[in-house]
Amino acid sequence: MxxxxxxxxxxxxxxxxxxxxxxxxxxxxxxxxxxxxxxxxxxxxxxxxxxxxxxxxxxxxxxxxxxxxxxxxxxxxxxxxxxxxxxxxxxxxxxxxxxxxxxxxxxxxEVLMGVLEGMCQLKRLDLSHLPLSSSALAMLTQRLSHMTLLQSLRLSHNQIRNIGAQHLAAVLPGLPELRKIDLSGNGIGPDGGVRLAESLALCKHLEELMLGYNVLGNITALELAQRLPQHLRVLHLPSSGLSQEGALILSQALDGCPYVEEINLAENSLAREVPHFHQGLPLLKQIDLVSCEIDNHAAKPLAASLALCPALEEILLSWNLLGDEAAAELAQVLPQMSRLKRMDLEKNQITACGAWLLVEGLARGSGIQVIR
Known part of the structure; x- marks a missing residue:
């Protein structure tokens, strides 16, 4: 040696x-x-x-x-x-x-998949951004069935598509310790998304679910809403083909969840159906609604929902259609957000008048560090 x-x-x-x-x-x-x-x-x-x-x-x-x-x-x-x-x-x-x-x-x-055989003690596996062929993925799912201690699985940006999602869905319930899964950017459509949602419901300890940059659609959102993991902390679904209906279904399912810390629904066509909370999310720290076509009509329910999330540290609302009316609604609830550190409203339709209202709201109690 x-x-x-x-x-x-x-x-x-x-x-x-x-x-x-x-x-x-x-x-x-x-x-x-x-x-x-x-x-x-x-x-x-x-x-x-x-x-x-x-x-x-x-x-x-x-x-x-x-x-x-x-x-x-x-x-x-x-x-x-x-x-x-x-x-x-x-x-x-x-x-x-x-x-x-x-x-x-x-x-x-495929050669790489061979090394996974016998690795029964793996807790974290990251094979993101690799050219996994369908045959390599089939081999991977066979290996995964023996990794009963696995806690984190990252397979993002491999273009596994629906067939790959269905292969994974067959083995995920056999991973009792799974806490984090990232399948972002894999070309998964509604069929694969629904199968994954059904399968992930059986992963009782799942805390972080990242399925963004797939074309999941509202039907997957409905399936996820009916089967949200009990201990979910992180939900990332940016650019997932969701519309107003999907957003409403998810927000109703998430409302009152005691452990949720991050929600990312950026780059979906949410428009007026921004997350509506009635019970609130006590531990929510970050919400990302960038480029969701949100306008002034959604401002009041959005502000009311954010006010029910006392742990918020980061609110991302850039590249929407919010104007001074929305700024006024947000300014009313900002003093209640003592933990807020960052608010991003860049590339909206807020004028100097709306900006002044936001400054006044921040001056009444928020400890914000960055605002754009």
Missing amino acids: PPLGALGRFFPLSWAPHLCVLDDPGGASNLKSSGLCSGLFSLSQVNLCNTSSLLLQSLLEALSELKTFRLTSSHVSSEGLAHLTSGLSHCHHLEGLDLSNNQFGEEDA
Whole structure:
């Protein structure tokens, strides 16, 4: 096995603060004494060619107790991927694996799926921004069925489409510890969205749900509203093909949820059906309604709903159709928002008169730090 310094000459490595640095001349060559066996191994923006990948393989083979491995935003050759998967197969105690944003061919992605076999202790898996083919995804779902400890699954921007969503929906109920899932930007339509909503309802511990930049439509919103996870904290559905009907259904389902901290419905055609709350959300910290075609007609119910969310820190309403009437309504409730730190109203139709009303409202009690 090569000394640590040899590997550091081929590509830069970043480590957790308590671990040795590879390009440090005094760095330990003894892996066990370095503390690396129980820590984090992170690579980013490297060219994993044949020589460097052989060194990496050799190092990983000695790290059987490694907990977290990250290789991101890198170019990986076919041979390099083979060396990587061989090395990772010796890391039997991995809890975190991040291979996002790497460049390799679709056929190589199938090779990558092979390394997941036997990784039954994984708690965090990130395969975002990869060229996952339908066959690679089928292999992935087979591997996922054995990862019963998995808590976080990120597969965004892979274009898995409806068929991929249906494959995933079949295995998600078998992940009892799942708390976070990100399937944003995958070309999923209403059929796949409905199947996912049905499946995710069985994930009893789910806290963060990110399905934005898919064409889910109102039918998926209806299915989600009927099956919202009990402990939901984060719901991201930007640019999801929702209209006024979908927004109304979701807001009714979310109203009164005790744990929700973030809601993102940006870039949907909500118009007058902005979230209407009657009970409020006691822990809501951020709401994103950017570019939702919201106009003055929605201002009063919007302001009333925001007033029922005492923990709000960030309100994003830029690129809408709000004017001075909306500014006046918001100004009335701003003094109640003692935790508000940021309000974004950029690119609306508010004049100097409306801006002055907002300033007066803020002066009466808000601790806001940024307003646009």
